[in-house]
Amino acid sequence: MELLKANYSDEHITFSARELHEFLEVGTLFKDWFPRMCEYGFQEGLDFNPLKIEQVRQEGNRQVRREIQDYQITIDMAKEIAMIQRNEKGKQARRYFLEIEKRWNSPEHIMSRALQISEKRNKILEQEKQELLPLAEYARAIGKVDGLMMIGDLAALLTQNGYSIGRLELFEWLRNHGYLIRQKNSRNVPTRRSMKMGLFRVFEEIYYEGAEARMSLEVQVTEKGVKYFVKKFTGKTDYEK
Numbered sequence: 001m002e003l004l005k006a007n008y009s010d011e012h013i014t015f016s017a018r019e020l021h022e023f024l025e026v027g028t029l030f031k032d033w034f035p036r037m038c039e040y041g042f043q044e045g046l047d048f049n050p051l052k053i054e055q056v057r058q059e060g061n062r063q064v065r066r067e068i069q070d071y072q073i074t075i076d077m078a079k080e081i082a083m084i085q086r087n088e089k090g091k092q093a094r095r096y097f098l099e100i101e102k103r104w105n106s107p108e109h110i111m112s113r114a115l116q117i118s119e120k121r122n123k124i125l126e127q128e129k130q131e132l133l134p135l136a137e138y139a140r141a142i143g144k145v146d147g148l149m150m151i152g153d154l155a156a157l158l159t160q161n162g163y164s165i166g167r168l169e170l171f172e173w174l175r176n177h178g179y180l181i182r183q184k185n186s187r188n189v190p191t192r193r194s195m196k197m198g199l200f201r202v203f204e205e206i207y208y209e210g211a212e213a214r215m216s217l218e219v220q221v222t223e224k225g226v227k228y229f230v231k232k233f234t235g236k237t238d239y240e241k
Contacts, residue, residue: 003023003092003093003096004016004019004020004023004078004093004096005019006075006100007072012074012075013074013075013100013101013104014072014073014074014075015072015073015075015078016051016053016070016071016072016073017030017034017037017048017070017071017072017073018030018053018068018070018071020073020078020081020082020093021033021034023089023093024081024082024085024087024089024090024093025089026085031069034071037081037084040080040084042073042077042080047073047074047076047077048071048072048073048074048077049071049072050069050070050071051069051070051071051072052067052068052069052070053067053068053070054066054067054068055067055068075097075100075101078093078097079094079097079098079101082094082097147222147223147226148201148220148221148222148223149220149221149225149226150220150221151167151170151171151174151219151220151221152167152170154170154221154225154226154229155167155169155170157226157230157239157241158170158229158230158233158234160240161230161234161236161239161240162234162236163233163234165233171188175187175188178191178193178194179191179193179194179199179200180194180219188219189202189217189219190202190219194225197224197225197228198222198224198225199221199222199224199225199228199229200219200220200221200222200225201219201220201222202217202218202219202220203217203218203220204216204217204218
């Protein structure tokens with residue numbers, strides 16, 4: 001039998017403080033009673049949260065709607081309040097809360113909640129994936145623009161034109177000479193100077209780890225940048241492509 005309506009979320013069970021007040025048949029008005037209960041050490045945001053509710057009452061021949069103050073209280077707060085009353089109604093409410101808590105912590109309910117949380121998470125991830133998919137397609141498309149080149153391909157081009165250098169060596173050289181950022185949190189991102197010179201373009205690349213979408217930066221050398229670095233390393237303005 002449901003003595004009081006329980007509100008279930010993924011992690012918590014809460015109850016209406018007004019409904020509990022009414023069930024306990026407390027003589028004190030709710031607006032005076034609830035602050036008094038809070039004096040037992042309950043904290044807003046931890047044990048309870050304010051909630052505005054609509055109350056409908058019959059006044060003469062018409063129904064009157066009013067917005068009144070209520071609170072969503074945790075099951076632990078509800079149990080303590082029930083004990084404080086020290087009457088039969090309080091004992092009845094506490095036994096009811098303990099029974100709900102027992103069912104909530106049963107292996108069947110724990111498994112059910114875990115599955116629900118997993119389903120919600122998968123739906124959110126799938127939605128994010130669908131939202132980011134057009135960006136991924138765009139990133140792949142612009143990565144194929146003529147004239148753009150990966151830094152590793154630039155290293156191969158320089159080697160082909162007489163200046164032997166590997167991909168990692170080229171990255172190190174670009175960092176040491178102020179073309180790429182050295183700091184760890186922005187490592188290998190073009191500096192403001194090299195971007196102003198038009199040597200690089202930076203693209204956001206979308207990739208997936210399982211169903212989870214992640215984003216990384218991809219740096220490519222522009223056609224102007226290729227000519228600039230080939231000339232700087234080899235002295236050539238007309239080079240083998």
